[in-house]
Amino acid sequence: MCGIVGLFLKDASLEPELGAMLAGMLGVMCDRGPDSAGFAVYGAGETGQLKLTLRGPAGTVFSGLQSALDEAAGARVAIVARDTHAVITIPATREFAIRTALAQIAPDITVVGVGARMELYKEVGLPSDVAIRFGLDRMAGTHGIGHTRMATESAVTTDGAHPFSTGTDQCLVHNGSLSNHASLRRDLVREGLSFSTDNDSEVAAAYLTSRMREGDSLGEALEHSLKDLDGFYTFVVGTETGFGVLRDPIACKPAVMAETDRYVAFGSEYRALAGLPDIEHARIWEPEPARVYFWDRAA
Incomplete structure (x- = not known):
């Protein structure tokens, strides 16, 4: 049920x-x-931009990813953290580069959703x-x-x-x-x-x-x-x-x-x-x- x-x-x-x-x-x-x-x-949403919803272990400091994400995106990445999740807004053309960077610098972080407008959140409780x-x-x-x-x-x-x-x-x-x-x-x-x-x-x-x-x-x-x-x-x-x-x-x-x-x-x-x-x-x-x-x- x-x-x-x-x-x-x-x-x-x-x-x-x-x-x-x-x-x-x-x-x-x-x-x-x-x-x-x-x-x-x-x-x-913004034209030419994508939102990636990220999920990390409890206590993840998403702001610590800022410089690495900026470098991978070739532009300033907006990060909005909400508890164990964060939404980052990136140039759509840099999605692969961002995902590659995340896998290297923060392998415990999962991409749970992607879209021009969608934000996706889920947790136990x-x-x-x-x-x-x-x-x-x-x-x-x-x-x-x-x-x-x-x-x-x-x-x-x-x-x-x-x-x-x-x-x-x-x-x-x-x-x-x-x-x-x-x-x-x-x-x-x-x-x-x-x-x-x-x-x-x-x-x-x-x-x-x-x-x-x-x-x-x-x-x-x-x-x-x-x-x-x-x-x-x-x-x-x-x-x-x-x-x-x-x-x-x-x-x-x-x-x-x-x-x-x-x-x-x-x-x-x-x-x-x-x-x-x-x-x-x-x-x-x-x-x-x-x-x-x-x-x-x-x-």
């Missing part, structure tokens, strides 16, 4: 409040997944505490997704927490269990993908990456997952410009959505949505099985 939340803003005046609303939704889902939590927020540690309530943006985890198929670790990144500006959270993830993982490894956990959700994320490398759109990759993934699952996927929802054909995991003129919201239970503005006038519905839903700011 895990909890998923997602929030997509239509009204730009709500953007300063995105993090506060998402934090409230995440906190309500604590009892669905008390062992770890994570979230991705899509905020402002009660979800409400994780949100406080990273200052989620003070973050602004256009949309975000979050997850509270109750580990059932793998260890309670930060690596095993969601979201899992599925590519640039893209990540996935999952509620459910896949029955064929071990065999699918072997196939994906043969394709050259690598894994850091035994989590079946990481396999789902890698599967989407594989399909999109073959030329699928995200929607097509999600459609193919209905045939290739066995088990029961609800996916919420964040992209640079929107977010999507998919439930398996049986749809035994709970899910509810709300839409107003100002936002679209997803929760594993209605109570995660109950504190949103004007919720009493929202259209409330349960997403249909085996149907891909997607909201996109670029549309």
Whole structure:
């Protein structure tokens, strides 16, 4: 049992409040997944720049990387540290050089997400505490997704927490269990993908990456997952410009959505949505099985 939340803003005046609303939704889902939590927020971006979200061991002093990162980037690198994570903003053309430098000077630091707008945070602990540690309530943006985890198929670790990144500006959270993830993982490894956990959700994320490398759109990759993934699952996927929802054909995991003129919201239970503005006038519905839903700011 895990909890998923997602929030997509239509009204730009709500953007300063995105993090506060998402934090409230995440906190309500604590009892669905008390062992770890994570979230991705899509905020402002700059043309020609990439954000790399880094995770280090407790006590990592990210500012100590400044000179080495500046040298690798050929420019001043902005570093914003938040607890065990930091977001660095770099020239997009220097991503490989930055990753190479990090591997050499700070091998204990992991890149957990990359994108023009996406920042991705996850840690072990009660979800409400994780949100406080990273200052989620003070973050602004256009949309975000979050997850509270109750580990059932793998260890309670930060690596095993969601979201899992599925590519640039893209990540996935999952509620459910896949029955064929071990065999699918072997196939994906043969394709050259690598894994850091035994989590079946990481396999789902890698599967989407594989399909999109073959030329699928995200929607097509999600459609193919209905045939290739066995088990029961609800996916919420964040992209640079929107977010999507998919439930398996049986749809035994709970899910509810709300839409107003100002936002679209997803929760594993209605109570995660109950504190949103004007919720009493929202259209409330349960997403249909085996149907891909997607909201996109670029549309």
